[in-house]
Amino acid sequence: MRSDFPLFPEQASTVAPYVDALYLFLVGITGLVSLLIWIAVFYFAIKYRRRPENELAEEIEPPQMLEIAWTVIPAIIFVGIFVAGAWVYFHINRVPDDALDIYATGRQWMWKFQHPSGQREINTLHVPVNRPIRITMASEDVIHSLWFPVFRVKADVLPNRYRTMWFEATKTGRFHIFCAEYCGTQHSGMIGWVEVMEPTAYQRWLAGGAEGSLASQGEKLFQKYACHTCHTNEATGRGPILAGLYGKQIQLTNNSRVLADDNYLRESILNPQAKIAAGFQPIMPTFQGQVNEEELIKLLAYIRSMPAAAPVVAPPTASAGPAATQNKGTVQ
Amino acid sequence: MSERQGVEMQNAECKMQKEILHSASPDVAGPFLHFAFCICFSAAGAEMTAIEPTHEDHHAPHPFLQHHFEDLGQQHEASTLGMWMFLATEILFFGGVLCAYFVYRGMYHDAWKAGSHHQNWMIGTGNTAVLIGSSLTMALAVWAAQLGRRKLTVIMLTLTLILGSVFLGVKMYEYSEHIHEGLFPGKHFTFVEHNNPALTPGVQLYMTFYFALTGLHALHMVIGAGLLIWMIWRAWAGHFGPEYYGPVEVMGLYWHFVDIVWIFLFPLLYLV
Amino acid sequence: MTPSTLHDVRFIEPEKTRNYLNEDYGVFSWLLTKDHKRIGILYLLSVTLLFFVGGFFAFMLRLELLTPEGDLLTSDTYNKFFTLHGIVMIFFFLIPAIPAALGNFILPLMLGAKDLAFPKINLLSWYIYMTGAIFGIYVIVTGGVDTGWTFYTPFSTQYSNTHVFATTLGAFITGFSSILTGLNFIVTIHRMRAPGLTWFRLPLFVWSMYATSLVMLLATPVLAITLFLLMLERTLGVGIFDPALGGDPVLYQHLFWFYSHPAVYIMILPAMAVISECVAAFTRKKIFGYKFVAFASLAIAFLGFLVWAHHMFVAGISVYSAMIFSFLTMLVAVPSAIKVFNWTATMYRASVSWQTPMLYVMGFIGLFTIGGVTGLFLGAMGVDVHVHDSYFVVAHFHYIMVGGTVMGYLAGIHYWWPKITGRMYPEWWARLSALLIFVGFNLTFFPQFLVGYVGMPRRYHAYAPEFQVLNVLSTAGATVLAAGYILPMFYLFWSLWYGRKAGSNPWGAVGLEWATSSPPPKENFHVTPVVTWDAYDYPAFLKAMRETQNV
Amino acid sequence: MNDHHGHAPTHHVTPLPVYFAIFFALMILTGITVWISRVDLGVMNFPVAMAVAIVKATLVILFFMHLIHSTRLTWVVVLGSFLWLGVLFVLIFSDYLTRAWVMY
Ligand code: HEA
Ligand code: HEA
Ligand code: CUA
């Protein structure tokens, strides 16, 4: 048996202190109240134990005030707990604007990570310290859940849908990654390590052998799958111009509008018939089954990276819409 | 074995036979699930409609008063309340699928429109009228039973049964058409075919909900028809009168409820 | 049927030899019985059997977790075992345990009724339950199922190749048994109360059962339809919840938890019902704040329906929706708090007897409080993001379900044992097992809070080595706990023959169930009781008792 | 209290014309739903169809199922079960309708 074992996880992210503070606050307050209850129970049980002289209990009229007090006071405490919990939750979900993008794909039973510069890795994730990281993720099969205990963050990874989570590591070192949602036989083997590095070390690590950035790999795929035959940079193309599309509001044929976020792009590629951009025919073929999750990520990286500048005649789709909401964390 | 025990055993056996007789519920047999459903529902119906002629009764003023009730009023109220409660569970049962239906309707709005074009709204309208008609005859049956008009009760119940069967027959016809067109969900019904505009994933979901909802509804109709046959028999045998008509009333509650479900399904599935 | 006076109803002890147990003989007199008491016993036997089946799986889980490596069981076996453990314990043990076994027996007695409103439905519900359980057993025997008790899609519909269909069908079928039980109870409570038994004279047991029944009635159909859709999806290959075919797996979770969160109150409310009875009986006092406790039950039943998505804070629901659910989660804790405070206050200036049921009551209050307040941790979203699907959650629900409900169940069994069988259990042995259970329980599950917060995920067959110490403690505790649970099997069985004869009211408790002989006669009462007193009216009762004895 | 003891079911007998009137109302409403679905009301089509269905269901419950002459308890059961259904719908849609909201 090991003699050294942790009773508390390391704090290695900016949100961890908040979570721990909330946790300890809860331990304190509920511990206190619980303790009072146990003491009362034992004290009464002993003091008023049945003896010949108290065979018959004393009847006392319950004071109404007392009932109201122990209804209202816990209610106030509980609502306080809610507020604190919601505040921390908000913090956990609100992605900072300058976050570094990393992509994760879950599958039975491994984690695959892709860095914008093109590095791929499996079951290990290298990240720089003191830099907000946003992870965009999807699953190739069942639901998984990406958990970094030392960062106190976790999010379910869903098939066919992108979700994001973020953290900012505050300590260098090597920490656990777990899959927290049951996903089949090797669920407990779907684990890995996150390596938090100094920024310089991270840069060095990145420099080591990638096949070009994600966007440039995506550009190759764009050629390979012949997307460019329809999606040209001219308004006369058969498909909409994709440059500058990301983050815009898109007008659809059925009169509604959608935000062109990751999930929309994903759907447009895998299931183009679902939402048809106004002014176009539903001729785009599906790429379901041809493009896998990782390639999809590359394509998206490429589409996101397309400069918005070139064509002045914006596609009829991308007319209005607020300034790019690109970096605001969308609620997924 | 003592003599008393022997008698006791005989009693038990005799009771068992009666029990079996009484629990035999007039349902249409079917695949297992269907069967389980039927047992569950019609036996529940049997209890609430309180069929058991009392045998171990010491103070029975009425042949259909069960021994653990004080009087017919209590028994009547217990069985109607029981049926209303049961319908409450039914509301949530259908509510669950409907909720899923609404979620996907929101997601696949266009597909839902496309899907509903597979339905023939004229047949649907006709069938709705048939079902509302059966509700009327059911209500009239209760009315007749309340007034103790035996023949009229039987006639009205029979009409209800006939109209219900017509509804089911038409539904059958619609199903066979859909199956013919390859719209019945199954393994062939896959995502890959989605470039067929008639069968995009959304339309597939629509058809799935169509069959799930109408199938569950039809199942309830079948059970209702079983209960009706039995009610007709009881009405024929002259069990009901102003004093005691609870079973018909409870039967009516069930039948009207099934009608209400259809009132919602019709616009949701045919007239999206 | 002449109504009797307060006097003779409560103190009459007719030396009748005939009772519901010896009225009829033979297997069929049991299998075809419509007597709620016998049906209660059928349930008692079946749920207890399934508790040990579930306990066996738990024990194997703990043995596997003794070491970090997955050495005792293969990962597939482990996955099947925790799934079967969860399914058996929840669907086949805990949900029917108190309502269908003890509730069935006691409720009509408490109401002064001859039976439940629909005796045949009552029997039917047991058969439905058994049919479901047979599917469960079939699955266990033929190779198991590995989805977790929550059956999350798309794993359960597309990826698992175990017996998902048979299992969900089993759960689906059992669902109808709890619907029918709930329906029966509600109608009985509304329509079959003895003359004079007004709502505010009802024992709190009845209030709590009423609330439980409401939940059973209104939540279970949604589970039924959800499992129905799941089975449909699995057999026909359609995409209702499968994202690859256009469905939304999160919708499955919504529908599942719409049932399963209220279901946790199906599990705890009956235990609270037992606790209220026992607290009153063993302190000889009216429950402090009777009306508050009564309405707290209804409040739990209602509010319990509004909080389900607190199981889904990290599952991909909208942040705004999560806030609503978190807020409502805090509200549902208030009525539980009210109950705990009132039980504790009842002991103030009481006459506390240390008999076994009271020991369980004290255990319940302590452990339920821990389980409940850790529920607040989980309801606070910021903490839940970290501890969701970790052993912290496992510890939370075992504290409530084992520390709370199973303790309540045992309290109830001991409390009503003399009524059910006419014999007393051996007090000393019972106290010993209560102690073993309390100690073993805490040793098993307290370490799990710690290991969960440190970061051990649940449903893990093998785990990181630094979690080992706490897991060893937990396994050790489970051994003690097992001993504590096996012991009552022996002494209760023993007491059937050698236990002291109980008499109609061994505890000197108020309540109509104690106003008839033990075991009760076939139709419960020798004379129809007319109620003229409030629940737990101990002062009047004891005074009257003294008088009768003096006469 | 025991409001049930000692009386046989002397229930209200609804006069026949009421039944027929309700029947015709239901038929007409069915016609209206079908007609509405043929004309384009834009986003209003669906709410109108549902409103008509709700009216029809209400009529059936009140008159065919005799709710209008039933005890308070029955009213509570009926309204209660729709309330619960409402809880299911409202809270599930509280998720789906706010998912796309952007967080600042
Ligand atoms: C009987 C069963 C039962 C009961 C009664 C409860 C009761 C509660 N549960 Fe629990 N719960 C489960 C069984 C139960 N739970 C199960 C089985 C799971 C896991 C399912 C799975 O994923 O497999 C679960 C999971 C679970 C989660 C999800 C965790 C996750 O997966 O991330 C949450 C989150 O909010 C939660 C919260 C609560 C709350 C707030 C209560 C409240 O009702 C508790 C209220 C009680 C009290 C609060 C104690 C009494 C109060 C006092 C003594 C007052 C004193 C305190 C103060 C004033 C501070 N539970
Ligand atoms: C009523 C509900 C209930 C009850 C009573 C219990 C009782 C126990 N549970 Fe259970 N548990 C659940 C409901 C319950 N559990 C649920 C719902 C889950 C989640 C499942 C899922 O994730 O899907 C779970 C999961 C769960 C896990 C987590 C598994 C994982 O996530 O990997 C563990 C681990 O320790 C555990 C342990 C125990 C123990 C030690 C007991 C003990 O209290 C049991 C003690 C009883 C005995 C030990 C029986 C005594 C008899 C014998 C020992 C004889 C057997 C014969 C031989 C050994 C030959 N349970
Ligand atoms: Cu992936 Cu668990």
Ligand SMILES: [Cu+2]
């Ligand atoms: Cu919950």
